[in-house]
Amino acid sequence: MTAPLPVFRNATEELLSQSVQVGCGSKVAFTDETKSYSFDTVRELANRAANAFRTLGLRPHDRVVLCLTDSVDFLASFLGAIQAGIVPIPVNTLWSVEDYAHVLTDSGAKAAVVSRVRLPAFRDCVGMAGWAGRLIESGGTESGSHLTWHGLLARAGSTCEPHCARPDEECFCLYSSGSTGPPKAAVHLQRSLAATARLYAEGVLGMGQRDVIYSAAKLSFAYGLGNSLSFPLYVCATAILCSQKPTPAVVSRILREKRPTIFFGVPTLFAALLASKELPQQGEHNLRFSVSAGEALPAELGLAWKERTGVDILDGIGSTEMLHIFISNSPGAVCYGTSGRPTPGYQVKLLDEEGRPTQAGEIGDLWVSGPTCCSGYWNQPEKSRHTFVDGWMRTGDKYRETPERYYEHCGRSDDMLKVGGLWVSPVEVESVLTTHRAVLEAAVVGLKDEQGLVKPKAFVVLKAGYTASLELDEQLKALVKSLLAPYKYPRWIQFVPRLPRTATGKVQRFRLRSL
Numbered sequence: 001m002t003a004p005l006p007v008f009r010n011a012t013e014e015l016l017s018q019s020v021q022v023g024c025g026s027k028v029a030f031t032d033e034t035k036s037y038s039f040d041t042v043r044e045l046a047n048r049a050a051n052a053f054r055t056l057g058l059r060p061h062d063r064v065v066l067c068l069t070d071s072v073d074f075l076a077s078f079l080g081a082i083q084a085g086i087v088p089i090p091v092n093t094l095w096s097v098e099d100y101a102h103v104l105t106d107s108g109a110k111a112a113v114v115s116r117v118r119l120p121a122f123r124d125c126v127g128m129a130g131w132a133g134r135l136i137e138s139g140g141t142e143s144g145s146h147l148t149w150h151g152l153l154a155r156a157g158s159t160c161e162p163h164c165a166r167p168d169e170e171c172f173c174l175y176s177s178g179s180t181g182p183p184k185a186a187v188h189l190q191r192s193l194a195a196t197a198r199l200y201a202e203g204v205l206g207m208g209q210r211d212v213i214y215s216a217a218k219l220s221f222a223y224g225l226g227n228s229l230s231f232p233l234y235v236c237a238t239a240i241l242c243s244q245k246p247t248p249a250v251v252s253r254i255l256r257e258k259r260p261t262i263f264f265g266v267p268t269l270f271a272a273l274l275a276s277k278e279l280p281q282q283g284e285h286n287l288r289f290s291v292s293a294g295e296a297l298p299a300e301l302g303l304a305w306k307e308r309t310g311v312d313i314l315d316g317i318g319s320t321e322m323l324h325i326f327i328s329n330s331p332g333a334v335c336y337g338t339s340g341r342p343t344p345g346y347q348v349k350l351l352d353e354e355g356r357p358t359q360a361g362e363i364g365d366l367w368v369s370g371p372t373c374c375s376g377y378w379n380q381p382e383k384s385r386h387t388f389v390d391g392w393m394r395t396g397d398k399y400r401e402t403p404e405r406y407y408e409h410c411g412r413s414d415d416m417l418k419v420g421g422l423w424v425s426p427v428e429v430e431s432v433l434t435t436h437r438a439v440l441e442a443a444v445v446g447l448k449d450e451q452g453l454v455k456p457k458a459f460v461v462l463k464a465g466y467t468a469s470l471e472l473d474e475q476l477k478a479l480v481k482s483l484l485a486p487y488k489y490p491r492w493i494q495f496v497p498r499l500p501r502t503a504t505g506k507v508q509r510f511r512l513r514s515l
Contacts, residue, residue, distance in 0.1 A: 009164070009167070009190070010082065010085075010163055010164065010165050011082050011165070011171050011190040011191070011192075011193050012046065012082050012162060013162060014194045014234070015193060015194060015197075015230060015234055016039075016042070016043045018233065018234055018235075019039030019040070019043075019233075019236050020039075024039055024209065024236040025038065025039050026040060027039055027209075027236065027238070028238050029233070029236075029238060030042065030072060030075065030238070030241055031238065031239075031240055031241065031258070032072065032241040032242070032243070033242065033243065033244075037072055039233075039236065042072070042076070042079075042233075044158050045072065045075070045076035045080070046076055046080045046083055047080070047083065047156075047157070047159055047160040048076070048080065048153045048156040048158055049077050049079065049080020049081065049084075049156070050080040050081070050084040050160045050162070051084075051156035052080070052149075052152040052153055052155075052156040053080060053081055053084045053111070055152070055155075055156060056134055056152075058084065058086050058111060059086075060084070061085065061087060061170065062086050062087070062110045063087045063088075063089055063107050063108055063109040063173070064077070064081050064086055064088055064109055064110065064113065065089045065091060065104065065107065065109045065112040065113075066081075066088050066089065066090045066091065066113050066220075067090075067100070067113070067114045067115060067122060067220075068090070068093070068115045068138055068219075068220075069093055069115045069117070069218075070218055070219050070224075070241040070242060071115075071138070071241060071243055072241070073113070073115075073138040073139070073149055074220075075229060077113045077149070078172070079229075081172075082163075082171055082172065083160060083162045083163065084160070084162075084163055085163025085165065087170055087171065087172055088173075089103065089107055089172065089175065089185065090172075090174065090219065090225070091103055091175055091220055092218075092220050092221070092503050093115065093117075093118055094503050097124045097125045097128060098125075098128070100125040100129075101125040101131075102129075103185075104125060104126070104129045104131045104133070105129045105130075106185070106378065106379055107173065107185065109131075110133045110134065111134040111136060112133060112134070112135055112136065113136045113138055114136065114137060114138060115138050115139055116137055116138065119135075119137055122135060123135070134147065135147070136148065136149050136152065137149065138150075167191040168189050168191065169189065169190050170188075170189065170190075170375070171189055171190040173185040173188065174186050174188065174222050174225075174320050176320050184378070184383065186320050186321045186374040186376075186377060186378075187375045187376060187377070187378050188323060188372075188374050188375075191371065192371070193226075193230040193323075194230065194234060195372050196231075196323050197230045197233075197234035197235065199344060199345040199370075199371075199372075200226070200328070201226070201230075201234065202234070202235060203343065203344050204314075204325075204330050204344070205262065205330075205331070206331060207231060207237055207262065208235055208236075209235065209236045209237060210237075210261070211232075211237040211262055211288075212237065212238045212240065212258065212259060212261050213227060213228065213231065213237055213238065213239040213240065213260060213261075213264070214239070214240040214242075214254055214255070214260035214262070214263050214264070215227035215228045215239070215263075215265075216251055216265045216266070217264055217293075217294070222319070222323050222324060223264070223293050223294065223318060223324065223325075223504075224264075226323065227239075228241060240258050240260055242254060246265075246269060247272075248269075248273050248275075248276035248278055248279065249278055251263075251269065251273060252273065252276065252279050252280060253278075255279075255280050255285045255287070256280050256284060259286040260287065261286055261287060261288045262287070262288060262289065262290070263287055263290040264290070264292075265290060265291070265292055266292060266293065266294040266295065266504070266505040267292055267294065267296070267297045267301060267505070268295075268441070268501065268505045269505070270290070270297070270305055270313060271441060274304055274305060275440060275463060275464065279309070281308065281309065282309060282310035283310075285309065287309065288311065288331075289311050289312045289313070289314055289331055290305070290309075290311060290312070290313045290314070291313070291314045291315075291316065292313050292315045293315070293317065293318050293325055294504055294505050295505065295507065296315070296339065296427050297313060297315035297336075298337070298430065298431045298434045299336035299337035299431060300431065300435045301313075302315065302336040302337075303336055312329075312331070312334045313334075314328060314329040314330060314331065314340070315328070315329050315338070315339055315340065316328030316329060316339055316340055316343075317395075317407075317409065319393075319395060320374075321373060321374050321393055322368060322372055322374075322393065323372040323373075323374070326342065326370055327339045327341065327342050327346075327348060327368075328340040335402075335404065335406045337431065338402065338406040339399075339406075339407050339408070339409050341405060341406060341407065342407075343370075345371060347368070347369045348366060348367065348368050348407070349366075349367050349392070350363075350364030350366060350367075350400070350401065351364050351365050352364050353365075360403070361400060361401070361403075363398050363399070363400045363416075363423055363425065364399065364400065365394065365395075365396075366397045366398070367392045367393065367395065368392065368393050369391050373388070376388055396413050396414070397411070398410040398412070398416050398425065409427055410423075410425035410428065411425050411426045411427045415445070417444075417445075417456060419453075419454060419455060419456065419488070422485075422487060424456060424487070424488050426445065426456070429442075429444045429456055429458065429480055429484065429490060430442045430443060430458075432479060432480050432483050432484060433458060433479070435479070436475065436479055437463075438462050438463055438466040438472060439460055439461070439462065439463070440462060440463045441460070441461040441499055442458055442459065442460050443459045443507045443512055444456050444458050444459075445457055445512045445513050446513075447491075447492065447513070449491065455492075456488065456490045456491060457491065457492040458490035458493045458494070459493075459494050459495075459496050459499060459512050459515070460493055460494070460495050460496070461495075461497065462495060468495035473493045476490070477490060477493065494515065496515075
């Protein structure tokens with residue numbers, strides 16, 4: 001039998017046509033600090049952006065770097081690039097000049113659209129990289145000395161014919177945060193944006209037209225890109241865009257004033273919000289639930305949030321490579337202390353060190369397979385071969401499955417400790433430490449003792465009003481001994497003002513090992 005021919009369609013067609021099909025074109029799609037934009041307006045801006053890129057001479061499969069704060073300019077440039085067949089590459093607005101120079105060189109980008117606040121850094125990295133592409137300013141006024149994004153859009157046509165693409169054709173790239181080396185780019189395909197919205201936003205969260213979305217995770221990250229762009233476009237919900245840093249004060253104000261129904265955050269932010277007096281209590285917000293990803297959510301944190309706000313946090317795990325969450329808790333089926341169950345449409349498996357399936361309750365390496373997996377890493381053939389094997393992706397996380405079929409995160413594969421020949425999960429010890437009333441955050445790493453044997457060491461951040469002391473040190477060690485096997489307790493505890501983190505909020509354990 002002859003295999004069916006692939007459907008040729010641009011990724012943006014499904015996202016931008018949904019509002020037309022259901023009669024929501026005039027509905028508010030996005031709001032920022034000063035203005036609201038309808039679905040019709042966003043579609044027109046995307047068309048103008050596609051035409052603007054074409055006017056600059058960019059062709060299908062060329063690349064454009066987007067260093068933009070969360071704004072309508074991000075939406076227009078990202079969607080418009082894809083419409084034109086150009087590959088957008090969003091990057092973190094908090095990166096260093098060296099990281100930007102690496103991306104310009106590594107990606108071969110021919111243009112970059114940059115928010116005004118990051119333009120000085122980009123001018124520096126252009127010289128560092130010897131880059132000869134087109135630099136376009138977002139947020140500035142038209143000038144003869146350089147191109148501005150608003151000027152280009154104003155001169156571009158408002159209708160366009162989208163580039164016709166295969167489902168498995170390259171669509172956009174997302175660079176990792178580079179916490180263990182230079183950033184590397186996951187190459188995502190045309191089919192993936194709508195798939196995450198269908199499988200996770202609709203299938204797990206039940207997101208719909210009445211929802212108002214607010215994501216503290218920014219659009220330049222895979223997590224934020226789904227939350228604030230593909231999800232609201234696909235289900236015709238409204239998304240709140242905020243260019244400010246998501247401090248507890250900023251987030252609490254948005255929860256009160258903008259009244260989102262779903263809030264996406266990370267564990268570090270949830271902890272900071274709980275420690276803040278500004279967090280809205282029950283009856284002071286409009287949330288149906290919140291969502292957490294980026295790192296494991298301690299059970300104590302989830303329970304404290306539920307008690308304080310009256311709504312659950314749905315913890316899950318996703319990755320840049322898989323584009324969004326592939327294991328998740330779901331509304332009405334929350335098991336705190338776990339990442340939940342596989343998102344429908346994805347398969348997961350746990351393998352031991354020999355590559356064999358683990359036995360019930362055993363810790364194993366997590367592998368995942370699903371329709372939104374990237375095609376590999378750009379310019380990284382060896383890492384691609386190691387990570388992507390026969391349709392499966394090696395996540396680098398250690399997990400175990402509970403009798404109730406929930407998946408419990410045990411740490412990153414390179415963070416697991418062997419103490420006395422037995423595995424110790426840093427996450428498990430951290431979860432116990434954070435149950436103490438004085439502890440805000442904790443991170444556990446391995447350290448060799450005087451005999452050269454690896455033992456757990458805990459770094460602890462205290463809540464306001466508590467002071468480090470020998471007595472508290474002993475209390476925390478005794479707490480772990482009382483709730484876990486004795487060999488798992490931290491032999492040393494170091495009190496620190498804060499934990500080192502990546503731009504996505506993940507603890508940089510390699511830095512702790514050098515303290």
